[in-house]
Amino acid sequence: xxxxxxxxxxxxxxxxxxxxxxxxxxxxxxxxxxxxxxxxxxxxxxxxxxxxxxxxxxxxxxxxxxxxxxxxxxxxxxxxxxxxxxxxxxxxxxxxxxxxxxxxxxxxxxxxxxxxxxxxxxxxxxxxxxxxxxxxxxxxxxxxxxxxxxxxxxxxxxxxxxxxxxxxxxxxxxxxxxxxxxxxxxxxxxxxxxxxxxxxxxxxxxxxxxxxxxxxxxxxxxxxxxxxxxxxxxxxxxxxxxxxxxxxxxxxxxxxxxxxxxxxxxxxxxxxxxxxxxxxxxxxxxxxxxxxxxxxxxxxxxxxxxxxxxxxxx
Numbered sequence: 154x155x156x157x158x159x160x161x162x163x164x165x166x167x168x169x170x171x172x173x174x175x176x177x178x179x180x181x182x183x184x185x186x187x188x189x190x191x192x193x194x195x196x197x198x199x200x201x202x203x204x205x206x207x208x209x210x211x212x213x214x215x216x217x218x219x220x221x222x223x224x225x226x227x228x229x230x231x232x233x234x235x236x237x238x239x240x241x242x243x244x245x246x247x248x249x250x251x252x253x254x255x256x257x258x259x260x261x262x263x264x265x266x267x268x269x270x271x272x273x274x275x276x277x278x279x280x281x282x283x284x285x286x287x288x289x290x291x292x293x294x295x296x297x298x299x300x301x302x303x304x305x306x307x308x309x310x311x312x313x314x315x316x317x318x319x320x321x322x323x324x325x326x327x328x329x330x331x332x333x334x335x336x337x338x339x340x341x342x343x344x345x346x347x348x349x350x351x352x353x354x355x356x357x358x359x360x361x362x363x364x365x366x367x368x369x370x371x372x373x374x375x376x377x378x379x380x381x382x383x384x385x386x387x388x389x390x391x392x393x394x395x396x397x398x399x400x401x402x403x404x405x406x407x408x409x410x411x412x413x414x415x416x417x418x419x420x421x422x423x424x425x426x427x428x429x430x431x432x433x434x435x436x437x438x439x440x441x442x443x444x445x446x447x448x449x450x451x452x453x454x455x456x457x458x459x460x461x462x463x464x465x466x467x
Contacts (some may be wrong), residue, residue: 162203164198164236167229170208171299173197174226177215183317205211234300234434247444252281259290259360260385262429264405266306266322266453269429281442290360297432303443307424309428310362310367318430320369321450322404327390328418330398341421343373348387351379354390365400368424389413398412402427 173182173193185195187387201208208222218226244458258267272374274281286302293305294313306321307313328342329430334343336350354362354376369376379397382388392399393413400420410417431450433439439447 163196163200163224164232166200169193169196170200171226171229173209173216173261174218174222175299176455177217179209179211179216180450194258212447216227222277227387230299241277252440253284254281254304254306254440254442254446255284255286255302256306256446257286257293257302259308259429260287260355261308261324261402261405261427262306262322263287264385264402264408265324266429270446270454273444273452277449278442279443289356289358291358294432300434303433304446306429307432308364308431309430310360310364313430313432316432316434317436318432319450321431321453322429324402324404324427324429326361326400326420326427327403327406328398328400328420329392329406329415330418331395332393332400332414332416334371334416336398337416337418341419344368344424345374347398347400347420348372348374348376351377353391353397353399354378354381355383355388356381361401364427366426368422385409389415391426406452408413409466 169182169186169188172185173179176182176185179197180190183190186193188372200440203401204221204225206221206225207219209216210219228282242283257269263285271283271285274283288296288297290307290311293302294308294311294316296302297305297316307318328336330336336346352449354365356362357366357378366376377397380391382391385401386409388399388401389406389409390395390413392415393408403417406417425460433447436447
């Protein structure tokens with residue numbers, strides 16, 4: 154049985170191969186690496202020759218991995234992720250820190266969970282350097298799987314196959330409306346009533362909009378989305394400007410809506426529950442910094458959010 158000469162394995166070509174598979178295109182992979190298409194094709198061809206296998210199936214529509222390429226991709230993603238962690242670890246020694254942690258998270262996590270976790274990390278582990286990135290849940294999953302981030306925070310309705318998850322926050326969706334809006338009352342508002350008005354929302358691919366649209370379709374309705382914006386703060390500003398009403402997580406609305414003179418109302422139904430999960434590839438293989446982060450999550454399981462949510466009922 155022939156064995157591979159690992160001394161000839163080109164790590165740059167491995168990273169290029171991962172990028173090409175992720176993007177489904179040699180052209181886009183080359184562009185991401187800042188090299189010509191010819192140079193990228195040459196590197197991939199040399200990698201295939203070295204492996205003794207065709208790794209990509211090429212067509213006019215782009216490229217997809219062959220069966221051998223699928224296996225190559227899985228191991229390459231793991232290796233590239235480990236190399237990224239090695240690079241961060243060595244950088245930390247130069248900076249005088251004792252650990253580096255990259256956390257990618259969806260917008261909801263930045264409203265409550267991450268600020269509180271950053272406070273706890275600063276108190277208990279001030280020597281650990283944190284790097285946060287605000288992206289959509291599906292991007293979080295992709296980055297954690299590839300090793301680009303060690304931890305990620307995603308919404309419950311986001312597929313996370315191959316990752317371990319830990320519940321890190323529970324919240325519920327609420328209605329945001331101007332104080333004199335017809336929907337303002339002391340009783341929980343039904344989604345069917347809300348959907349009769351124009352909505353201010355986010356990109357349709359966000360976990361929030363998928364949750365709202367999924368429930369709307371169950372009742373045979375469609376959300377009248379008047380404008381799409383990025384960020385909960387911009388949603389609230391649009392509501393204050395009279396563009397429409399909005400549905401967003403309560404913990405995200407709480408610091409924003411009152412300052413703009415907006416009312417927060419409960420929505421009827423069990424579907425409004427919203428949970429955030431911390432995602433990781435393999436808990437037993439986490440770095441010291443990541444284990445320290447995970448260990449602090451139970452300290453946030455206080456009745457604080459429950460009390461805030463209950464206050465909306467009265």
